[in-house]
Amino acid sequence: MDPRKARTLAALLSAGEEIFRKRSVDDVTVEEIAARAGVAVGSIYNAFGSKAGLHAAVVERAIEGNRDHMDHAYQREGSALDRIYAAADAYLSFYLSYPDYFRMLAFPQAPGHYAAGKELAARLARAVHEQNARLVATLREGVEAGELRAVDPQETATVLWATWNGIMSLHWRPDDLRQDEAGLRRLLAAASDVLATGLLPRPRS
């Protein structure tokens, strides 16, 4: 890579990591980040597409060496439903650890006009595909093992994923419908229970 670009990326990632560790993305200006990195504001857009794009890159780097959250859920022993329950819990942990990044995965905005924004959108979609592929595989295994009734694994995985996203979104409502962490856990458990029951094989009559 061109050393100038590498220097700019490194400086911004470093500055972003430092600033975002202490303050929320909304509380930080692009002016501040650029000043901390010693680059122009426009470099943020050229390199990452947006302020949120820089934040996503910071989180992606943090996650890179630590994918325990979802890995453990899908690798655990037990039935397919056990793994789905565990995946839901892991998804919540992931959300609580990286709420802004999660939001970009679950409810992405338009990528903007910069190439880096479009690249970010592609990376986010890929991350969702990877996580959903595991859900699909788990559902398929469950159906094949007779643990789950004959549902379309792809479609059902999308439903589960959308349900979890809908529940997490209640955490950032600005009104009395907002759910705190305990409320999210309860709703996730309730959702998992109803969904899991709905996926059980029907008894023969």
Added chain:
Amino acid sequence: MDPRKARTLAALLSAGEEIFRKRSVDDVTVEEIAARAGVAVGSIYNAFGSKAGLHAAVVERAIEGNRDHMDHAYQREGSALDRIYAAADAYLSFYLSYPDYFRMLAFPQAPGHYAAGKELAARLARAVHEQNARLVATLREGVEAGELRAVDPQETATVLWATWNGIMSLHWRPDDLRQDEAGLRRLLAAASDVLATGLLPRPRS
């Protein structure tokens, strides 16, 4: 009401109705709306809190005399589950008719600093409470009639509502995970099927 305020509200609602009938909210500037209404840009914020707030008020007025969407779903004959299926369909129809307003109900942003924005947030929360109250009542009736297993109606209503929101949100994704109207229908049907099955009373063993 102060006649000056009434005039400003009427002018802006009129201008908003005309402009939003032809073009999407994102495609219109506050400058354009204010010019069309013959008022200052600041009046939009004083009266509605934001551009989205004006749009919400326009939709609320349109809906006011026409609540068929959700009314029919909850009033139809049949089991509680029939009504829940119908409510899901009605919810999709409602979303397709008023996507931007729906988005404010399902995923509201921070209300901003204007009093009118806070009032809007309260109205949106109330609308969600009203719609969810019907869902709660339908679930309660189902449990009491033995049609549904003993779930917490309030909690389950929140899960259903969050699930539908999560599914609708797939319609505005900017990547290949996006679902068109047909895809939303399929996912909604799949979700309703799994959830409904999961809510059935467990057979005695």
Added chain:
DNA sequence: AGTTATCTTGCAATGATTGCAAGAAGCCTT
């Protein structure tokens, strides 16, 4: 008719994002 309260306005500002021309740095070829 005078006073007080409310409403609207013009204006400057904030912050994220965008486009673009100019200059510097790096790469490649000779």
Added chain:
DNA sequence: AAGGCTTCTTGCAATCATTGCAAGATAACT
């Protein structure tokens, strides 16, 4: 090593939604 070409960064002005505030006009009240 030098020259030409490509890529990267920058400064700057701009767009747009939103915000705050002082000033003036309008309406209500006494």
